[in-house]
Amino acid sequence: MQRILVPTDFSGPAINATEYAARLAGQLGAGLTLLHVQKIYLNEGLRMASGSEPEFVQEARSAEEQLNETAAEITRSFGVDCEVEVISSVKSFESRVADKSRHFDLTIIGSNGADTAFQFYFGSHSFRVARKSRMPALIIPEGCRYEKPGRIAFFSDFRKGEKLLVSQLLSFAMESGAKVLPVHICARNDDTQPGHADAFEAQIRELNSQAFLLPVEKLTADDAVDSAFRHVTAGDAGMLAMSMVPHGFFFESTHVNLVKKITSGTSYPFLAFHA
DSSP states (O other): OOEEEEEOOSSHHHHHHHHHHHHHHHHHTOEEEEEEEEEOOTTHHHHHHTTOOOHHHHHHHHHHHHHHHHHHHHHHHHOOOEEEEEEEESSOHHHHHHHHHTTSSEEEEEEOOOOSHHHHHHOOHHHHHHHHOSSOEEEEETTOOOOOOOEEEEEEOOOTTOOOOOHHHHHHHHHHTOEEEEEEEEETTOTTHHHHHHHHHHHHHHHOOTTBOSSOEEEEESSHHHHHHHHHHHSSOOEEEEEOOOOOHHHHHHHHHHHHHHHHHOSSOEEEEOO
């Protein structure tokens, strides 16, 4: 892993995620890029026409100064190469971060969960970044402190006949020295669960990777999210992981809702991956 992208809006969750990223980068020998997306307001054209300096230019300048101070502190404290970038854009924060993340090995983003009705129904900022990106995103909940990755609970609602895509998860696990605990999760009233879970384990075994701890655990529950949290709390995993790869038409909405719920309320670092 060479470079990690860290978007920040200078909020508490973003500051916490920045420190987490600095410590992880120090462990992995990776570099960081701190990114701030400065919104361009619709009325800025009037200010420019009057000869006044647009507000977004002033705010972008101030943001860059803050980022440079943070980057210097990260380099002093953790010995990590740290760059900064400020983008002024009319596009949404999520779109700009997702576009930028394609040039990085990992994005680390802070989250305080879904704190508005819109986010509850459509997902948190971090969920929307993770979904729009095609590179892995590590979502750090507010108040979550850095611990060296040890065991990652990989929850999957894998269906028989699908192709298991876990290269990004395996890459993160191997580079961080973590082990992956695969857990197949399924609705309690799904009588086809055993076949799906067996197919899930068979594909993991075909990978022949020592990063996976087998056999696969099988979890059936009425509330998948609550069961996932209780499962992790009762075990010794310190991180959650799920694939963001869309399923077929019938399963996609259920899968997306499961990931959305987890990213809206997790108290553990959450790795969302795509391939």
